[in-house]
Amino acid sequence: MAKRHDQARDFYTTREAAKVLGVSLTTVQLWVEAGILPAWKTPGGHRRLARDAVDRLQREQQSAKQPALGRLKVLVVEDEPVQRELYRLQFARWGLNLDLRLAENGFDGLIQVGREVPDLVITDLDMPGMDGFQMIRHLFRQVPGIGKVVVVSALSPEEIRARGGVPEQIPVYAKPVPFAALRKLIEQELTERAFPRRAS
Template sequence: MPCPAGGAASKPGLAGSVMRKNPTNDDVLSTREAAEQLGVALRTVQLWVESGVLPAWKTAGGHRRISRIAVERLIGERRAALSGDTQPAPLAPGGEARLRVMVVEDEPELLRLFMMVIAGWDLPIDVTPASDGFEALLRMGQQCPDLLVTDLNMPGMDGFKMIQSLRGVGPAYDDMEIVVVTALSEADIAQRGGLPAQVRVFHKPVPFDELEALVRDRVAALASVA
């Protein structure tokens, strides 16, 4: 199931800002024109620019401009997602449907622990790791997970911005379950704008038993419709 999020290859160092630059040609787009070509909301493009997913600069008048080449590259990466197409879950050699899981965690040791523990469950799962929201969005462009497990407090694009960028983008993302695993308290989360009601929140240290139960339920549900 392709996912309508992510972006063209760009550096996370652009996060939260845009550069002032005089374009050398007219091959540039406004944020509204980019949104129309990408088939997403204007706010989605603005978020991608602010987070560095789409490189942009400001004109002397303060208007953002985006390279047409960057937009076309992003369209190519997201073509299936923007069309609303879905892909069946991959099958194991024996014909068993496999659950796609993405784990987003900026602490390398904890990310490795996630990978080792999940591998030990011996379930038909394909796990994709990502170290922040920016990398996660790029990887989603290649294959959208059935289950997204993410931290919130991360450098670059944090979990709040990543989840926000996925909201209202399109129907292809609606079936993806999002689980947050965070050291932030409920009050901290609320102070930073909160999360969508359907997002399940676990608190660190990671409750692997509860996470395993959730994953097993998803695997069983997937097998029942395969």
């Protein structure tokens, strides 16, 4: 009994962590592999996650779900639920002055843009329904005030070209999601908003 109490106090199993965080067991395992959640293995090969790390991540999840006005408006369009949650958690962890919205595919992304035009769109390309290629073409034709668009995709450059490509001015990053590069880009956008260049 004492051993069970110590375990509950000090660490979670992956199944317990999934229940606390409201996600699937697979998602927790992916977060461990991505370095979002620190973990170790018992001699029997079972993963253990520090209780304080899981609880801190839960607080970050809750914080990320609360939008704030007057921030850099960022829209992420990504069909994979695990990837969307990675975006949410990483962006919350940075503590930057932004308002993050998430969309599941190109059609959902256009609906989000119709509600409020974002300053930055980060999108996948290969998605069911309306893919990123279609969404980008629509944005550039129909939304003149659209902000910066960035692509993060598992498709190779050859595959992207074969499917019509994307406009030249759009940066294209390869998956896994390059969070360091995205953070630098977002910080640059925030700096330019805080200190806009004056016309000469």
